[in-house]
Amino acid sequence: xxxxxxxxxxxxxxxxxxxxxxxxxxxxxxxxxxxxxxxxxxxxxxxxxxxxxxxxxxxxxxxxxxxxxxxxxxxxxxxxxxxxxxxxxxxxxxxxxxxxxxxxxxxxxxxxxxxxxxxxxxxxxxxxxxxxxxxxxxxxxxxxxxxxxxxxxxxxxxxxxxxxxxxxxxxxxxxxxxxxxxxxxxxxxxxxxxxxxxxxxxxxxxxxxxxxxxxxxxxxxxxxxxxxxxxxxxxxxxxxxxxxxxxxxxxxxxxxxxxxxxxxxxxxxxxxxxxxxxxxxxxxxxxxxxxxxxxxxxxxxxxxxxxxxxxxxxxxxxxxxxxxxxxxxxxxxxxxxxxxxxxxxxxxxxxxxxxxxxxxxxxxxxxxxxxxxxxxxxxxxxxxxxxxxxxxxxxxxxxxxxxxxxxxxxxxxxxxxxxxxxxxxxxxxxxxxxxxxxxxxxxxxxxxxxxxxxxxxxxxxxxxx
Amino acid sequence: xxxxxxxxxxxxxxxxxxxxxxxxxxxxxxxxxxxxxxxxxxxxxxxxxxxxxxxxxxxxxxxxxxxxxxxxxxxxxxxxxxxxxxxxxxxxxxxxxxxxxxxxxxxxxxxxxxxxxxxxxxxxxxxxxxxxxxxxxxxxxxxxxxxxxxxxxxxxxxxxxxxxxxxxxxxxxxxxxxxxxxxxxxx
Numbered sequence: 001x002x003x004x005x006x007x008x009x010x011x012x013x014x015x016x017x018x019x020x021x022x023x024x025x026x027x028x029x030x031x032x033x034x035x036x037x038x039x040x041x042x043x044x045x046x047x048x049x050x051x052x053x054x055x056x057x058x059x060x061x062x063x064x065x066x067x068x069x070x071x072x073x074x075x076x077x078x079x080x081x082x083x084x085x086x087x088x089x090x091x092x093x094x095x096x097x098x099x100x101x102x103x104x105x106x107x108x109x110x111x112x113x114x115x116x117x118x119x120x121x122x123x124x125x126x127x128x129x130x131x132x133x134x135x136x137x138x139x140x141x142x143x144x145x146x147x148x149x150x151x152x153x154x155x156x157x158x159x160x161x162x163x164x165x166x167x168x169x170x171x172x173x174x175x176x177x178x179x180x181x182x183x184x185x186x187x188x189x190x191x192x193x194x195x196x197x198x199x200x201x202x203x204x205x206x207x208x209x210x211x212x213x214x215x216x217x218x219x220x221x222x223x224x225x226x227x228x229x230x231x232x233x234x235x236x237x238x239x240x241x242x243x244x245x246x247x248x249x250x251x252x253x254x255x256x257x258x259x260x261x262x263x264x265x266x267x268x269x270x271x272x273x274x275x276x277x278x279x280x281x282x283x284x285x286x287x288x289x290x291x292x293x294x295x296x297x298x299x300x301x302x303x304x305x306x307x308x309x310x311x312x313x314x315x316x317x318x319x320x321x322x323x324x325x326x327x328x329x330x331x332x333x334x335x336x337x338x339x340x341x342x343x344x345x346x347x348x349x350x351x352x353x354x355x356x357x358x359x360x361x362x363x364x365x366x367x368x369x370x371x372x373x374x375x376x377x378x379x380x381x382x383x384x385x386x387x388x389x390x391x392x393x394x395x396x397x398x399x400x401x402x403x404x405x406x407x408x409x410x411x412x413x414x415x416x417x418x419x420x421x422x423x424x425x426x427x428x429x430x431x432x433x434x435x436x437x438x439x440x441x442x443x444x445x446x447x448x449x450x451x452x453x454x455x456x457x458x459x460x461x462x463x464x465x
Numbered sequence: 466x467x468x469x470x471x472x473x474x475x476x477x478x479x480x481x482x483x484x485x486x487x488x489x490x491x492x493x494x495x496x497x498x499x500x501x502x503x504x505x506x507x508x509x510x511x512x513x514x515x516x517x518x519x520x521x522x523x524x525x526x527x528x529x530x531x532x533x534x535x536x537x538x539x540x541x542x543x544x545x546x547x548x549x550x551x552x553x554x555x556x557x558x559x560x561x562x563x564x565x566x567x568x569x570x571x572x573x574x575x576x577x578x579x580x581x582x583x584x585x586x587x588x589x590x591x592x593x594x595x596x597x598x599x600x601x602x603x604x605x606x607x608x609x610x611x612x613x614x615x616x617x618x619x620x621x622x623x624x625x626x627x628x629x630x631x632x633x634x635x636x637x638x639x640x641x642x643x644x645x646x647x648x649x650x651x652x
Contacts, residue, residue: 010497018498212502219500358627363620370590370620374627401590402580417627421580421590 003137003266005273011281012271013214022140023214023271025123026133026263030290039110040120047113051172063174075344078380080351084343091336098329100230102321103308104237108224109284114208114216119269119285121162122209129155133266156210163205167198214270218281228280233311234320238284240264240275240306241314248275257305263295264288264306274306350387351378352448354437357419362455368423369456375403377439378415385410386442391422393435393454399423422454431459552634554650557605560634561641570639573632577624586643591621597646604650609637 004021006012013021050061056074063070068079077084096107108115129151130136142148171194172180188195208216217224231237245258258275265273267288270281274288286308293303310319357372364370379385386409391400403418410416422435438449483496520526552560560566575584581591592600601611612633615623624633641647 009495014498014500016498018501018504020500020502215500215502219503357622359615359617359622360620363618365619372620372622405580416576418576419580423590 003133004271006265006268006271006276008273008276008279011218013218020211020215021271023269024133024136024140025269025287026266027127028267028287028291028294030294032286033290036110036286037120040116043111043116044120047116048169051169052177059176061173062176064176065174075347076380077347078351081347084340084347087336087340087343089336091333091340094329094333094336097230098326098333100227101232101235101323101325101329104231104235105224105227105282105284108217109286112283114221115283115285117162117166117205117209118213122159123269125158125162126155129158156206159209160202160206163209164198164202166205167201170201171198214281214283217283218270224280224283230325231278232323232325233317234323236308236310237278238274238282238286238289238306239278239309239311239314241304241309242275242277243314243316245275245305251299257296257301259295259299261295263291267291278311348448349379349381349441350385350439350448351376351380351415352437352439352450354420354450354452356452362457364426364457367426369426369429371422371454371456373420373422373437373452374417375420375437376415376417377403377408377410379410379412381412383412387447388440389420390438390440391420391435392438393433395424395428395430395433395454397425397428398435398454424454424456429456429459432456552606552609552630554604554606557609557634557637558641558647558649560638561605561647563638566635566638567642569632570635570637570642573628573636574639577628578636586640594640595644603647605637605641605647606650608640609633612636 003024004012010016013023015021051059053060055071058071058074058076060073061071070077070079070082070085099106126136130139139148139151168180168184175183175194183191183194240258245256247254247256248258248260249256251259264275265288267290268274269285269287270283272279272281274282288306289308292306296303296305312319353376354373355376357374359372362369362371375389377387377389379387386407388407389403391398391404400420400422402420404420408416408418420437433454434451435454436449436451438446441447485494485496487493560570574582574586578591581589582594583589583591586594588594592598597603599607601607601616611621612628613623613625613630615621615625617623628636
């Protein structure tokens with residue numbers, strides 16, 4: 001069976017009658033394939049290692065939903081700190097915008113989990129078991145012999161095994177690796193909802209690996225569609241040099257460099273012909289670059305007929321690097337990143353609120369002026385900690401009773417409310433003044449502070465201070 | 466874009482395909498068939514909605530929203546009735562003999578009241594609670610009301626909204642257990 005010829009007017013992998021056409025991308029070798037594969041394996045290793053490697057006593061990434069704590073590379077966020085992630089995520093999002101505007105869909109080709117799993121694991125397994133594209137196409141239409149059944153069963157078993165592995169690693173981001181290990185040794189009924197989640201995710205991934213594949217990128221993925229708004233004619237994309245390649249034809253018969261060998265079409269995992277220009281199916285996997293370069297070198301022509309370049313440069317026009325959209329994306333990316341970094345340094349290991357107790361704002365009796373406050377103190381650390389509460393003010397004669405009198409020991413996540421009663425002798429009270437309430441940990445470091453106003457009767461000259 | 470104007474060779478293979486009549490900024494689109502798997506999810510969702518609708522309305526396994534809200538309102542009303550009933554002096558006095566309630570009251574007293582009334586209850590900024598002198602009434606219910614409502618002009622906050630009736634009752638029980646001058650009330 002001859003492979004289908006791609007058309008610019010329709011999606012190759014969807015037939016005229018709506019049925020699915022399975023693309024069998026041929027194997028390819030070259031600089032980009034090799035580099036991308038090494039990078040891909042590193043990225044896959046990072047995916048597995050992030051919930052495994054400890055940073056500051058916790059896994060590098062541990063989104064502990066049950067404990068409502070989120071550990072990110074040593075930074076621990078309680079669920080009330082989660083607003084921070086808005087800036088982290090928008091910062092990362094706009095960084096992606098920026099990168100896309102400069103070098104196109106590099107995310108899709110190099111870092112997207114879908115591509116990492118498909119290109120570096122699933123298609124590798126398929127190729128080892130069933131052979132290269134023409135052999136696989138033959139096997140598709142071959143009758144069901146014992147050999148075909150064995151190959152297919154082995155391939156699908158390995159696909160499901162890999163899908164289950166990915167699902168388990170994914171779950172370990174939320175329950176930690178020891179947590180996952182414990183669950184795997186318990187009855188499935190003990191954590192039946194998580195068991196169902198992992199099974200469902202493994203099933204969905206298996207379906208993706210075994211059948212769905214590039215349909216995800218072409219039809220489902222919203223980011224693939226966002227590209228058209230992010231890329232302009234100055235962005236570097238994977239493109240075919242039409243001016244150099246056309247008119248195409250057998251070597252010696254035309255002036256164009258393209259010999260129409262169709263290698264670029266055979267290796268394409270989404271079934272397009274890159275010579276028809278930039279298309280939404282292209283995930284920038286660079287297989288066609290390596291395929292074409294190999295042929296060009298073999299027939300003694302200059303490589304780079306298919307290469308990374310901007311649409312303007314490929315059309316022989318001037319290409320600009322700095323454009324308004326770059327500045328815009330950069331500003332938004334930096335905004336997100338700087339707000340996140342600033343706010344992350346402001347995250348305190350203890351929660352502290354001091355509010356005035358209900359009743360009179362101040363009390364004058366027995367020669368003293370008194371203010372009543374209620375302090376809320378919470379321990380956001382992962383272990384038990386003993387805190388001291390101290391008050392400081394410029395006003396002499398300030399005395400305090402209540403929470404400041406003895407150390408307070410709080411377990412992880414524990415929160416208490418205690419009054420702080422502040423007094424100043426009436427005859428030396430000079431008027432309203434600020435009081436700083438400080439929380440000191442067992443190491444003697446001030447870990448959080450709040451300022452509260454001490455109120456009292458009006459005194460001459462109080463506003464002159 | 467008109468496919469016939471496309472510069473590359475393979476274009477125009479599908480000239481017989483119907484073009485949709487609309488044109489935006491010179492862009493037109495073909496009337497292509499949707500992928501079968503996509504249509505399958507649509508038909509699947511329609512079938513699911515019929516089954517779900519039948520299950521929701523006729524099996525009784527799932528409570529409908531308004532039924533659930535009504536039962537929740539009833540539960541809240543019931544709980545409010547039980548909590549809203551003020552204790553009696555005798556009840557509070559008897560609480561003072563219950564070790565568990567006294568221990569709970571002591572914990573609240575030490576974190577909340579001891580700042581002014583002292584951990585030994587002998588007073589400080591606040592009044593002495595273990596002598597026989599009571600400014601705002603010395604029956605357990607009087608003490609309960611003083612804590613609950615506060616004495617604003619003397620700087621005693623109203624603890625009702627902060628502590629709640631149960632914890633105030635426990636604190637009263639603790640004071641009763643520490644002050645032998647409080648007599649057993651008639652009721």
